[in-house]
Amino acid sequence: MTIFIQTLDYNLWDLIVDGPNLPTVTLENGDVVPKPRNLYDDIDRRIVQINAKAKHIIICAINSNDFNMISSCISAKEMWDRLEVTYEGTNQVKEAKISMLVHEYEMFTKKENEDIKSMFSRFTNIINALQALDKTNSDSEMVRKILRCLPRSWMPKVTAIEEAKNLNVLPLEDPLGSLMTHEL
Structure with a gap:
């Protein structure tokens, strides 16, 4: 949904994340209350309009x-x-999810009789789940992890990739092709 909203109007996304600061007035006693619509100026109307547009988009996207x-x-x-709290949980829940996913990432290995494509798909699912929770790894770290998770029988191919390629700039998809070719 994030990308969808950003492509429609990036200001909408900013408003959703940062809040709309709906027009208010301060009363004589110091209380801050919503500004009556008949007192809106052009800026107030624009803010209210963007908020309404963002609310509409969110409502259209949910059940x-x-x-x-x-x-x-x-x-x-x-x-x-x-x-966000409903689907991602509180910060405590997010941290627990991140911890669990980091553990999965750290313990990740190729399963016996698993093909490279399936292994890579499992790995990508873990990485995507971590990224959704704002926990990212560099391509370099992920490439090294993929190469480390392979069994001993793959070590000659791993060594060949490490010697032939600069792992610091290698995109994650690159070793996938080499490993799939080797698997044949």
């Missing part, structure tokens, strides 16, 4: 259960935050 959960939200940011 009825999620709609019921966020329908009372005033701003697109509030909607997004509520959906």
Whole structure:
């Protein structure tokens, strides 16, 4: 959904992430309250319009259960935050997920009788899940991990790749082709 919203209008994404700062006024007693619509200037109307557009896009992208959960939200940011906690969990839950995925990443090995394509697919699933939680690894680290996870019978091919290629600049997909060819 992030990419979809950003391609429509990057300002929408900024509004969702940073909040809309809906127009307010400060009363004589110091209370801050929503500004009445009849007092909006052009900037206020633009802010409210962008917020409404962002809310509309979010609502169109969710199911009825999620709609019921966020329908009372005033701003697109509030909607997004509520959906984020629902689907990703609190920071504590995110950290637990990251910890579990990092453990999977660290313990990753090629399974017996598993082909390279399936192994790479499993590996990519772990990497994508980590990236969704803002935990990233460089291509260099991932290439080295893929090469380390192979069984001893693959060591001559691993050595050949390490000697022939600069692992610091090698994209993750590059060793996949070499390993699949070797597998044949």
